[in-house]
Amino acid sequence: MGSKEPAPKKPRAHAGQGTVYWDEQKGCYRGEISLGFTPAGKRRRPKVYGRTKTEVREKLKALAQEAKTGVKSSASYTVADCVDDFLKRGLKGRAQGTVDKCRILANKHIVPELGKAKLKDLTADDVDDWLDSKAGELATRTLRELHAVLRRAIQFAQRRDKVLRNVAELVTTPEGKEGRPSKALTLSQARDVLAAAKGTRLFAYVVLSLMIGVRTEEARALRWEHVHLAPPGDIPPHVEVWRSVREDGDTKTKKSRRTLALPVPVVDALRAHQAAQEDDRKVAGKAWQDNRLVFATTVGTELDAANVRRAFRAIVKESGIGGSWTPRELRHSFVSLMSEKGVPLEAIARLVGHSSTATTETVYRKELRPVITEGAEVMEDLFR
Template sequence: MTVGYTPAGKRIVKKASGRSKTEAKDKLKEIIRDYDDGLAIALVHYTVTDAVKYWLQHGLAGRSATTVKMYTTYADKHVIPAVGARKLRDLSVEDVDRWLASKTGELSPRSLKLIHGILNRSVKSAMRRDKVKRNVVDLCEIPDGREGRTSKALTLAQAGSIIALAEQANPRMRAYVVLSLLIGARTEELRALLWSHVVAFDEERKAWLPVTETGWENEQFAIYVWRSVRQKGDTKTVKSRRSLKLPRRCVEALRALREEQEKAGGKLSGTGALSSPP
């Protein structure tokens, strides 16, 4: 059926085929309706595998090689073998629910979230490229997986013992361990910490200023957690950019580190605080 003409005067023709005349007409009506509504016409032969492989190739820009390898492994082992042959336009909520349910005895809750996320992001990518009309994966609930490994979180007594040992270590390791345990910053964020991001509240100027400018004779201290040692230097997520107040023990550890660095190399304002020395 001719549905219009291009600016060059060429006909825009839509076709459909089926096992019977009625089936072909019904498909053609659906195509024409979508065209009139301004919707993209989903590709008949585009599969889940095509969508996942495209996302793995184009959707992970800026991620570390380790992260890309992890996503690829999960996709190759769990996503593509199970639902990869399914045509993307025919993928249903029931298909995804059954697939996730079949993995509950095999994978942990975290792994289930990972494989759901891989499929979800792949279909979203396909939607942006007009390969499919909607994302059924986004409508699915993630079931509980098998019980995961035993928690490796420290007990209060274990954390206290580690801090006691850290107090006897060199100033950089002492500050690294004490801040990691007491303020909730990720270790990858602390390794990227700059002295310009260690601040104190100056009572006279009523402002938060770097300790390199205002000194250590203040009551309140904080750090700006704005960087990390990840691939692009950013924190894990946008919401991870935050400011954290420092307890006195952390302040003393940072002060000792600062004094040691000044003795070793003079004024170091703006250089790394907890990163390894050059």
């Protein structure tokens, strides 16, 4: 009587690891793992395949981890998908400028270079190498903003259980190339710019920005009820810088809310500007939108930052001072001119709405000089 062949051994199950065995039909290793039951009561026992037992066990381990954490990392969910979801749903309530900046950074740098990578396979080394490759072409500030967009996009995916961890948080932003430093107009250059701006729609904007040092976001949000050109009694003409074009309408910080005396040239420019705006209202007729904005379009709507920059560049070109200048450098020029005239650092910090002199020193270090006094009368003396 011949001996019977031993029955093939059943694949051995390892607790929490599933089973791994050779699949003759597919010609590779197959793994299965029990992950509980579906809401309908059906057993969840997904299958994975691989060329080696180690590969299959790693896949089973990942499935078990996903089941444990509740994270379902899709093999087809890419970095581009992650960024797209973030741009569509993760920026609700943010200022339009913030949304636009995130979209530009994502579409120009993240999606073209990292977009095809599977999000679950993205590593900290991948992000590190990518940021290092951008360091030679982008300024440090832009590099930090770019890193922040990727980090926030993956964070958004984490909250949606699309990925287990945020590898962008494990990376330090490298130093980029040195950006274009802000400049300040000399007194001679400032006078040339004012002369070139005279007669343009931006004249009062330039005068106000240069002579009281408001931020561009504060100037564009200024309303006539906050401008007092002929206040009663001994109160000098002044402006209440209490708003900005930020999403919540508030200024950058609490210390940024300030009331500033107006030099005579600013009062004169604003009076002329108010009269010109009244002419705009009559011409626009029913198309006029009464937003009470000091600086507005010909139909009363808010000025666009890009349009202000374009108009200011035209003024600079007409002035003949040369170089590339932006409206925010009028504020830098205010700090420089005040400091040159001897205004104390503490007073300058209050005038420009900084929470401390440390901010003033850090941002405007090149514009500061040894100091002694303060006040709007300084600008009156300079530009009378």
